[in-house]
Amino acid sequence: MTHSVTGGDLQRLRRLNALSALSVLRADGPMTLTKLAERADLARATIKVVVSDLMKLGWVAQLDPSGGEKGRPARRYRFRGEAGRVLGLDIGAHKVLAVVADLDGNVLHTTREPVTPEQPRAERLAAVDRAVDACLTGSGTSASDVWIAVAGSTGYVDLQGRVVLSRAIQDWSSVPLADHLGARLRCAVLVENDSRLAALAECRRGIARDTRNLIFLHVGRRAGAAVVLDGVPLRGGGGAAGEIGVHPLFNLGHVGELLQAVPTVEPGTPPDAVAGAVFEAARRGDAGARGAVLRYVKVLALATSAMALTVDPDLVVLGGGFSRSADVLLEPLRDELETMCLRTPELRASVLGDECVAVGAVCYGVDRLSKTLFNPETGPLPADTPPSLMVEFTKYRERV
Numbered sequence: 001m002t003h004s005v006t007g008g009d010l011q012r013l014r015r016l017n018a019l020s021a022l023s024v025l026r027a028d029g030p031m032t033l034t035k036l037a038e039r040a041d042l043a044r045a046t047i048k049v050v051v052s053d054l055m056k057l058g059w060v061a062q063l064d065p066s067g068g069e070k071g072r073p074a075r076r077y078r079f080r081g082e083a084g085r086v087l088g089l090d091i092g093a094h095k096v097l098a099v100v101a102d103l104d105g106n107v108l109h110t111t112r113e114p115v116t117p118e119q120p121r122a123e124r125l126a127a128v129d130r131a132v133d134a135c136l137t138g139s140g141t142s143a144s145d146v147w148i149a150v151a152g153s154t155g156y157v158d159l160q161g162r163v164v165l166s167r168a169i170q171d172w173s174s175v176p177l178a179d180h181l182g183a184r185l186r187c188a189v190l191v192e193n194d195s196r197l198a199a200l201a202e203c204r205r206g207i208a209r210d211t212r213n214l215i216f217l218h219v220g221r222r223a224g225a226a227v228v229l230d231g232v233p234l235r236g237g238g239g240a241a242g243e244i245g246v247h248p249l250f251n252l253g254h255v256g257e258l259l260q261a262v263p264t265v266e267p268g269t270p271p272d273a274v275a276g277a278v279f280e281a282a283r284r285g286d287a288g289a290r291g292a293v294l295r296y297v298k299v300l301a302l303a304t305s306a307m308a309l310t311v312d313p314d315l316v317v318l319g320g321g322f323s324r325s326a327d328v329l330l331e332p333l334r335d336e337l338e339t340m341c342l343r344t345p346e347l348r349a350s351v352l353g354d355e356c357v358a359v360g361a362v363c364y365g366v367d368r369l370s371k372t373l374f375n376p377e378t379g380p381l382p383a384d385t386p387p388s389l390m391v392e393f394t395k396y397r398e399r400v
Contacts, residue, residue, distance in 0.1 A: 017042055017050045019376035022059060025079040026104070026374060030063055032074040051077055058083055081106065085141050086369070087149040087185070088361030089128065090194060091177075093117040093168040093222065094272060096127050098135035099358045103147070105205075105366040107359070109139035121171040125180055132184070146187050148369060150361035151177055152194035154224070156246075158239040161191035167246070168222050190368065194218065195242060196233040197360030198352075199226040202317050204363045206352045211315045215307050215345070219329075220321035220354070221256040221275065223300065227311055234311075242307075250303040258296040262288050279325035294332055301336030308341050319350035326350075 020040040025031070028039065037047040054060040055077075063076045081104035090097040096113040113131040115124055128151075136143065155166030155173065166172040182189040199216035202208040208216075212231045218224040226242040227234040234241040244250060256275060264286050265277045281289035304316060318326050318333070326349030338344045352359055 014050075014053075016376050017046060018054060019374060021047060021050050021054065022079060022374050023370075023376060025060065025077065026370065030076045030078040032076050034074070036077065079104070084147040085139070085145045086362050086365040087132065087135070087146050088358045088365065089132070089149065089151040089181075090197075090355075090357035090361065091124070091128060091151055091153045092194065092357070093154060095354075096124075096131045097355065097358045098128075098131040099355075099362060100135050100139040100141050100146075101362045101366075103366065103369065105362050107362065108141075109135055110355070110358070111135040111138060117169050119170075121175055124169070124172065125175075128181075129184065132181075143185050143187075146185050148188045148190070148365040149181055149185050150190045150192065150197070150365040150368075151181060152192055152197040152357040152361050153177060154194050154222070156240055156243055157191055157193040159235065161189075163191065164239075188368075190364065192361070192364060193224075193226070193239070193242070194357045195224040195226040196235070197364055198319050198350075198356035199228050199233050199317070199360070200363050201352055201356045201360030202319060202350060203228060203231060205359055206317075206319075206350055206356065207348045208315055208317055213311070213313045214315040214317055215304060215311070215313045216317045216319055217300065217304060218320040218356075219300065219318060219323065221272070223256065223303075223320075225303065225307065227307060227313070229311060244303050244307060247303075250299060250306075256296070258299065259292050262286075262292050264288055275322065276325070279322075279328045282328050293328055297329060297332045297336055301333055301340060304333075305337055305340035308337070308343075308345055312343060313345045316345045316347050317350055318347065319352065319356050321354045323350040323353060 020042065021036060024036060024039045031039070033044060033047055033051065036051070037044040040047060051060055055062065059080055060077050061080050063078055081102035084103045086101045086103065086105065088099045088101065094115060094117070096115055097110065099107050099110045101107045111131050111134040113127045115127045153163050153166070154168045156164045158164050161178050163172060163175050163177060178189045178191050195216060195218040198218055199214070202216060203211070208214050214228045216226045216228065218226065224245055259275045259278045262278050262281065264281045265274055269277055278289050278292055282293045308316070318329060322329065330347050330349060334344070334347050350356055
């Protein structure tokens with residue numbers, strides 16, 4: 001029996017070929033048509049047509065030939081990451097940090113808005129809006145250019161992206177954050193726990209790129225944690241994985257108070273500068289400061305060892321604002337963990353500092369686009385999609 005190939009089948013095949021080419025270019029960078037055909041497992045004649053279509057639609061660009069090759073250099077092509085934007089947000093107790101990146105995750109602009117834990121919800125949401133507006137303006141981005149926005153929030157964030165409980169920020173539990181941002185941006189909005197996003201950033205852009213199993217310690221004036229297993233931040237059955245800080249035995253939410261009462265810290269030092277002053281005094285050998293650091297580290301080690309004995313990680317990453325004082329914290333933390341763990345993991349300090357959450361938010365957004373938009377196995381292939389790939393991608397972007 002002979003089966004005829006319908007126009008719908010050809011349209012679907014053409015979309016699959018385009019998605020395969022885009023997936024390869026995004027993953028492996030600029031390459032020639034021959035290399036792209038090989039990596040996408042397509043005939044060279046087919047990939048030539050696909051690339052021509054994608055260039056017309058603005059998804060692929062041709063690079064200028066390099067002059068270092070003999071004869072006529074082969075043309076190379078790249079994915080146009082500048083075709084869209086990703087917005088990442090870090091909404092913490094003391095700051096709102098916004099970053100705009102391209103579709104490859106390259107950060108283009110960053111803005112910071114100070115806040116306080118006591119601010120009412122409306123004022124904090126207004127600060128979020130100001131940070132977003134300033135970041136879009138600073139990067140020359142319109143709201144319609146943003147394909148996906150990811151917000152990292154302190155607190156327990158469930159699998160639906162709701163901030164169920166926040167102990168660090170007053171009047172923040174149950175905030176409709178995704179709805180608020182979605183109404184302003186008109187794009188897909190995801191909300192995730194800040195520590196999990198920070199852990200993802202370390203795996204993709206930071207100190208843990210060679211590690212699949214780790215614990216991320218999000219240390220600052222308050223402390224949090226996240227667990228990464230097989231390269232994926234652990235969320236658990238309801239999104240509460242890693243929330244060990246709420247246990248009264250550890251009380252990581254208030255552990256930073258152990259760094260407050262040190263005689264050598266000048267009276268009147270601003271609250272956000274006290275810990276730094278204690279760490280600096282500890283570097284100078286001040287006994288009172290060293291004692292405060294040790295008390296802080298003991299509590300941190302107790303919570304870390306409980307997680308380490310459960311998941312047996314290869315690495316513990318010290319991240320967040322206090323990671324800038326890793327020279328003071330890592331050695332005593334390692335000493336404490338060696339007395340508590342059957343297999344003491346390696347310890348490293350973050351290289352991303354207090355931008356880790358916003359960077360992780362961008363990584364999360366790029367990952368989501370890669371999985372749902374650019375992946376030939378799971379990409380947007382509804383039967384009623386219009387012929388134009390641009391229309392297809394635009395419609396999908398608006399409903400993802």
